[in-house]
Amino acid sequence: MLDWIVGYMPENIATFGEDIDYVINLIGYIVFIWWILAEGVLFYFLFSSRKKEGVKATYEDGSTMKAMSWVLIPVVLVLGFDLFIDYKSHSAWDKIKIQLPKADVVYRVMGQQFAWTYTHPGVDGKFGTGDDFEPDDLVVPVHQVVHTVISALDVIHSLWIPNLRFKQDSVPGRIITGWFEATKTGDYPIACAELCGTGHGVMASTLKVLEADAYKSWVAQQSAAALAQ
Amino acid sequence: MSASTATNTVETEPMLAPHGRLGMWMFLASEVVVFGGLLASYIFARLRHSSWDEFASQTMTSIGCINTVLLLTSSLFIVLSHHWAERKDIKKSGKYMLWAILLGVLFLVFKGYEYQHEFAKGITPLTNLFWSYYFFITGLHALHIVIGLVINALTLREIRKGQNLQRVEVAGLYWHFVDVVWIFVFPLFYVAS
Amino acid sequence: MSSDQVDMGHLTPKTYTIIWAILLGLLFLSLFAGMVKSPVLATVMIFGVAIIKAVMVMFYYMHLKVEIVYVKVAVLAGFLALFFFVVGVYPDVVGQFSK
Amino acid sequence: MTSHQSNFWNYYIFSKDHKMIAKQYLITGLIMALLGGLMAYVFRMQLAFPGEAVPGFGDVDSGTYNQLITLHGTIMVFWVGMPILLGAFGNFLIPLMIGADDMAFPTLNMMSYWTFFVSTLVLLASFFVEGGPASSGWTAYPPLSARPEYSGVMWGMNLWILAVALEFFSVLMGGVNYLTTTFNMRTKGMKFSRMPMFVWMQLAATVNFMFSVGPLIAGALMLLLDRTIGTSFFVPDKGGDPLLYQHLFWFFGHPEVYVLLLPSLGIVAEIIPTFSRKPLFGYKMILISTAFSSVLAFMVWAHHQFISGMDPRMAMPFGLLTIIISVPFAVVLFAYIATLWKGSITFTTPFLFAIAMIAEFLIGGVTGIINGAAAADIYVHDTYYVVSHFHFTLVPITIFGMLAGVYYWFPKFFGRMMNETLGKIHFWITAITFNVIFIPLLQMGMGGHQRRIPDPTEFEYLKGMMGMHKTATIALIILLIAQAFFIFNFFYSMYKGKKAEANPWKSTTLEWDAPSPPVAHGNFEVIPKVYRGPYEYSVPGCKQDWSPQSAETVN
Structure with a gap:
């Protein structure tokens, strides 16, 4: 019901994607109900209290505790729902941004003016060795934890992968490690979400999720090519 | 900053404080956050880079010390000038105000000498981030000193003419604020801990 | 006056x-x-x-x-705002995360 | 009374009269609102029909697009919201509402407008400078804004920083004036507990501004040094930290949105009781929750930086405080709604705009909870969802709130009534098209549409949203055209509108005791004394359903 009003989110293919979608939908439903109530009360009051001949307005300045409770009780309910939302949101945030599960694959992602560059450590899994290579797209195996060590060369960018519900600013001078685990193979869009100059709108890239063995052979083949140079 | 001296004969609620003093205090309260934010940013940067202690030791602590003494003394003179202005003693109030202005100018002279000394040693705001903060904060403070001197000079002219004596207090407030800022700037830059 | x-x-x-x-x-x-x-x-x-x-x-x-009390409150508010700023920014700008 | 001979210069240009200064702020603000609106037209046309030349403007390449969105944001916040809500209404109404003859520092008040005028000129000059105006967003995040070569704009950005700094000094001067006037110059009987909510809200807004602008003034100067002489306060090449600027900016940024919200809530707090003939519900409750929210406003700023590379553990305190700060505003909004209950409401144009402000702001508040919850913010940050959220809060504040104030106090400003039918046509078109613009943006944001990109068709997954872009743009064009009703009504009624009596709306606050327009210098023929609270409507036992503050006895 909410999607029709608030909008259709792209298909979620990340493990922590469910948590984020759960929090968004939870907020969506609570907030939508409160909104309907508030606007309903507002328009009902407008309609019922319009000027009628011979009917004088009542003198109610809401200074007594009883009168104020009409406002304070709903507000306490709002506070209760808010705290519940914040508790749910924090547990999701803690899982996504604070805890870092063990990495199966590590990528270095470097944001620069108007392109994302990915560095794969190669078969030996260590950076700075001969077999490192820089693929055009972020190629990752399915059902494996991928670490993205994110930084930037010049200005602030933001790695934005809608289908993974993944967004992390890349700040020059800071190295931030994000992680995700894809649950479905296929090609998904990557974009830059933070204004980074005239080319901000063309920093497109793609996330390719492959089966585990297809990924392994792709890495072997790329490392061999890198070693050849 | 001319405070209106409208002697409104109309009955009003009791005035909380003279316009000038109240307005200046509100302005200073917002200035606290300007210099506070700036010094906080400097302290954060300094905590991030332990190498800055060595740079901080290159600042001329002796000049910093003299400048602090100068500002404290000129604060004393301004408070005395305000004290005598309240008692309508034009001569004494003017004398102390003049001394306060002279000491302020002397502060700028020493500051200029210090800057010139550092430029001679090849230190400029671009050498590194410490010196950028150093020149920016002390420069902004020196600018406030210049504004303070202009205010004090205008007030001195008013004292000589014997009118608007409550402005001495307002000028004094601003000058003391600039002294308080220097009290915090001095240890941060000149006492290499 | x-x-x-x-x-x-x-x-x-x-x-x-x-x-x-x-x-x-x-x-x-x-x-x-x-x-x-x-x-x-x-x-x-x-x-x-x-x-x-x-x-x-x-x-x-x-x-x-x-x-008067209003001025004392204003000055205190200035330092309080500064305190919030320092407490809010310190862990980020100086914390280990920002190395 | 500061006497000044009324030749053309002193009366119109260098006037020290708070009413003339208010009109100067109002006219400048409205002109800049038109400019900001036209910029929105240009970049929305580019979004709806990417690549095609925009009629009336020409080609919009990505550099120009960034410049347009930067200036749209800057102008609407600093050159429309602040001058009109704080400058125009604050200057005009605070002395009138507390029964004073003028501001505490008339000269400083005049200087505040002229600093604002110079800042407007400096901003407009930055359009024609080589390299064009600023183009790194109204938030100007370094390092993009700290080095000219990253954004390709040199002097345009420097002038932009200078203009914003000048605008801050002008509002600071105004703030000092408002506080001193309200503390010192209240007429006999106008105790603090009897001040109208409008004056309280102006004070709260001024306090929010004065204690939050400091770090940003320091930040702006550091940014200016980074750009001009090449220091690296915010550029990491020599140890600087870009996130420090974000903290300095948003420590000011969040209280800034309350600096815009509170005056608008003040305007609505005057209009709703007048047209429902009923006292404002819970005067003290609103006051306490406004004070509480003003203190909280200084503790929540980092919800703009959840995923900006800040230490993620800090999202816990800031997320919690952000969620809590929605509570005091829920109290204020519910109190305004409760004021309507069992009232006797007449639907005039100011009342319609005030109700539209409450109704739309409810959507704004409601769509904000997702941004406050850190986990959900991961998805919606920097998307059109956020753009739509802050338009659902800022547009009701600066457009509906401001228009409600203009229609309500126009008789007091210019001595003539505005035309009701034109007002109602203007209202209905504006209110409906506003929703038609921003509901699609909500949906685009949820679909993952990131903000500030000139050509959505570059991305496969955004191609499906072009239909929504077109509807939003067409709705925007209709909205802009509908403003013609207001502009005509505004200037026509100024000279040819029906003559207004002193108290056309039968309201109780003091400004309606002065003639319309008020006496040139001195406001009132006889400075009134105050005998009762500001919202004494339909007092039981009184035949007349309103008892003005200044009337000693009411039969």
Whole structure:
């Protein structure tokens, strides 16, 4: 019901994607109900209290505790729902941004003016060795934890992968490690979400999720090519 | 900053404080956050880079010390000038105000000498981030000193003419604020801990 | 019209000069504090002295002590806002995360 | 009374009269609102029909697009919201509402407008400078804004920083004036507990501004040094930290949105009781929750930086405080709604705009909870969802709130009534098209549409949203055209509108005791005394359903 009003989110293919979608939908439903109530009360009051001949307005300045409770009780309910939302949101945030599960694959992602560059450590899994290579797209195996060590060369960018519900600013001078685990193979869009100059709108890239063995052979083949140079 | 001296004969609620003093205090309260934010940013940067202690030791602590003494003394003179202005003693109030202005100018002279000394040693705001903060904060403070001197000079002219004596207090407030800022700037830059 | 308010908290030129002398004393104290060996003690002493000097100038020279409550609240609000800023920014800008 | 001979210069240009200064702020603000609106037209046309030349403007390449969105944001916040809500209404109404003859510092008040005028000129000059105006967003995040070569704009950005700094000094001067006037110049009987909510809200807004602008003034100067002489306060090449600027900016940024919200809530707090003939519900409750929210406003700023590379553990305190700060505003909004209950409401244009402000702001508040919850913010941050959220809060504040104030106090400003039918046509078109613009943006944001990109068709997954872009743009064009009703009504009624009596709406606050327009210098023929609270409507036992503050006895 909410999607029709608030909008259709792209298909979620990340493990922590469910948590984020759960929090968004939870907020969506609570907030939508409160909104309907508030606007309903507002328009009902407008309609019922319009000027009628011979009917004088009542003198109610809401200074007594009883009168104020009409406002304070709903507000306490709002506070209760808010705290519940914040508790749910924090547990999701803690899982996504604070805890870092063990990495199966590590990528270095470097944001620069108007392109994302990915560095794969190669078969030996260590950076700075001969077999490192820089693929055009972020190629990752399915059902494996991928670490993205994110930084930037010049200005602030933001790695934005809608289908993974993944967004992390890349700040020059800071190295931030994000992680995700894809649950479905296929090609998904990557974009830059933070204004980074005239080319901000063309920093497109793609996330390719492959089966585990297809990924392994792709890495072997790329490392061999890198070693050849 | 001319405070209106409208002697409104109309009955009003009791005035909380003279316009000038109240307005200046509100302005200073917002200035606290300007210099506070700036010094906080400097302290954060300094905590991030332990190498800055060595740079901080290159600042001329002796000049910093003299400048602090100068500002404290000129604060004393301004408070005395305000004290005598309240008692309508034009001569004494003017004398102390003049001394306060002279000491302020002397502060700028020493500051200029210090800057010139550092430029001679090849230190400029671009050498590194410490010196950028150093020149920016002390420069902004020196600018406030210049504004303070202009205010004090205008007030001195008013004292000589014997009118608007409550402005001495307002000028004094601003000058003391600039002294308080220097009290915090001095240890941060000149006492290499 | 406005200088009829009460005498500024019984402060006379003599007391102002005494306060001035104390301030100078504190200045030299902070200089010696610079020589103290342990860096933590030195920083605490230096900034402690600076805060005392600042409070003295504000209370006695700026007559904050005898000022109306609204002004005291305004100055306190200024320092409170600063405190929120420092507490909010410190862990991020200086924390291990930002290395 | 500061006497000044009323030749052309002193009366119109260098006037120290708070009413003339208010009109100067109002006219400048409205002109800049038109400019900001036209910029929105240009970049929305580019979004709806990417690549095609925009009629009336020409080609919009990505550099120009960034410049347009930067200036749209800057102008609407600093050159429309602040001058009109704080400058125009604050200057005009605070002395009138507390029964004073003028501001505490008339000269400083005049200087505040002229600093604002110079800042407007400096901003407009930055358009024609080589390299064009600023183009790194109204937030100007370094390092993009700290080095000219990253954004390709040199002097345009420097002038932009200078203009914003000048605008801050002008509002600071105004703030000092408002506080001193309200503390010192209230007429006999106008105790603090009897001040109208409008004056309280102006004070709260001024306090929010004065204690939050400091770090940003320091930040702006550091940014200016980074750009001009090449220091690296915010550029990491020599140890600087870009996130420090974000903290300095948003420490100011969040209280800034309350600096815009509170005056608008003040305007609505005057209009709703007048047209429902009923006292404002819970005067003290609103006051306490406004004070509480003003203190909280200084503790929540980092919800703009959840995923900006800040330490993620800090999201816990800031997320919690952000969620809590929605509570005091829920109290204020519910109190305004409760004021309507069992009232006797007449639907005039100011009342319609005030109700539209409440109704739309409810959507704004409601769509904000997702941004406050850190986990959900991961998805919606920097998307059109956020753009739509802050338009659902800022547009009701600066457009509906401001228009409600203009329609309500126009008789007092210019002595003539505005035309009701034109007002109602203007209202209905504006209110409906506003929703048609921003509901699609909500949906685009949820679909993952990131913000500030000139050509959505570059991305496969955004191609499906072009239909929504077109509807939003067409709705925007209709909205802009509908403003013609207001502009005509505004200038026509100024000279040819029906003559207004002193108290056309039968309201109780003091400004309606002065003639319309008020006496040139001195406001009132006889400065009134105050005998009762500001919202004494339909007092039981009184035949007349309103008892003005200044009337000693009411039969």
